[in-house]
Amino acid sequence: MDGLRTLAVLLVLVYHQAPEWVPGGALGVDVFFTISGFVITRLLLAEYARTGDVAMRSFYWRRWLRLVPALFTVCALCAVLAFTRLPGFDGAWPSIALSAVFVVNIVRAAQPGVFSDTTALLGHTWSLGVEEQFYLLWPPLVRVLLRRVRPRTVLIWTLVLCLLPVLWRFALWSPTAAHRVYNGTDTRADQLLAGALLAVVVARLRAGDPRLEALRRWSGRLAWPALLILALIAWQVPMTGTNSWTAAWYTVGFLVAAVLSATLVASLELRPRALLSRALSVAPLAWTGRNLSYGLYLWHYPLGRLLHDLGVDRGLLPATLVASFAAALASYYLVERPLTRRKRRRPTAR
Numbered sequence: 001m002d003g004l005r006t007l008a009v010l011l012v013l014v015y016h017q018a019p020e021w022v023p024g025g026a027l028g029v030d031v032f033f034t035i036s037g038f039v040i041t042r043l044l045l046a047e048y049a050r051t052g053d054v055a056m057r058s059f060y061w062r063r064w065l066r067l068v069p070a071l072f073t074v075c076a077l078c079a080v081l082a083f084t085r086l087p088g089f090d091g092a093w094p095s096i097a098l099s100a101v102f103v104v105n106i107v108r109a110a111q112p113g114v115f116s117d118t119t120a121l122l123g124h125t126w127s128l129g130v131e132e133q134f135y136l137l138w139p140p141l142v143r144v145l146l147r148r149v150r151p152r153t154v155l156i157w158t159l160v161l162c163l164l165p166v167l168w169r170f171a172l173w174s175p176t177a178a179h180r181v182y183n184g185t186d187t188r189a190d191q192l193l194a195g196a197l198l199a200v201v202v203a204r205l206r207a208g209d210p211r212l213e214a215l216r217r218w219s220g221r222l223a224w225p226a227l228l229i230l231a232l233i234a235w236q237v238p239m240t241g242t243n244s245w246t247a248a249w250y251t252v253g254f255l256v257a258a259v260l261s262a263t264l265v266a267s268l269e270l271r272p273r274a275l276l277s278r279a280l281s282v283a284p285l286a287w288t289g290r291n292l293s294y295g296l297y298l299w300h301y302p303l304g305r306l307l308h309d310l311g312v313d314r315g316l317l318p319a320t321l322v323a324s325f326a327a328a329l330a331s332y333y334l335v336e337r338p339l340t341r342r343k344r345r346r347p348t349a350r
Helices: 002-017 027-051 056-081 093-100 104-109 123-148 151-172 175-183 185-204 210-236 246-270 275-280 283-291 293-309 316-345
Strands: none
Touching: 002 027, 002 246, 002 275, 002 283, 002 293, 002 316, 027 123, 027 185, 027 210, 027 246, 056 093, 056 123, 056 293, 056 316, 093 104, 093 123, 104 123, 104 175, 123 151, 123 185, 123 293, 151 175, 151 185, 151 246, 175 185, 175 246, 185 210, 185 246, 210 246, 210 275, 246 275, 283 293, 283 316, 293 316
């Protein structure tokens, strides 16, 4: 799954610097959403199974350490560059402030026309806003459900909640509502909940259960076709702007991407020795996804703008790749890893 993260973030990076290569490269964010929903829900269910409860304070503290310091580092650099005369960083303060509090997606959702310069510098952090707002709502709901209803009912609730955003998108959809649909947490929740649903299913089925074996078998059969379809979507289906795909993608397309991504995640989780799992577990690919994918996503957007302002036009994509990897490595070793080690050294209450 870490290797899949690497592919997803590289797809987004290429899309932002050379969209003509992969007009549907924003699909990488959709894959990230489903992975996040699966991983977070699996952690919540495992903690509940182990302790009989979910420590919400510890959960949010871990999320804060994982996400916020690295984001603040990017915001700090952008704040410094805002004092320069570089055109790409002129008027950067609103974007920095909105990104720091994870509400870029809300501002963008309220803009019916072309996105304003208010969020331009760090516009890619809209997806972080969606995830953080989901984290505020989903874990407490999971905790309540686990305490009060049977596991089967938890599964049904998750399935119903996963389908509701599709109906909501149909109710909202019009060409002028494209930004509202694309950036809303409520309209993108099914992509996170598809991963959550898979986590609930896997947690509920015990080893040797015929249904688990069927899921393992069919996810293995469908994993390569799912990966191929996702690649074709990234290659051929523009996801932004007005085109023949817009209405279909902004209504049912998000769920299609979530189902395909969940199929991949199920195969990687349940068939660790399969060819696809072994291919995505190659050490450099997995290490990058585990440790650098978040940093790459954070840094590539402002660094691409900085390089463009400095006159790097030819070779902007490779230059952005190199700069983003260097910044992500620095962030990992100087910011993220020290905080993670400090967290591990803290004594845990019995």
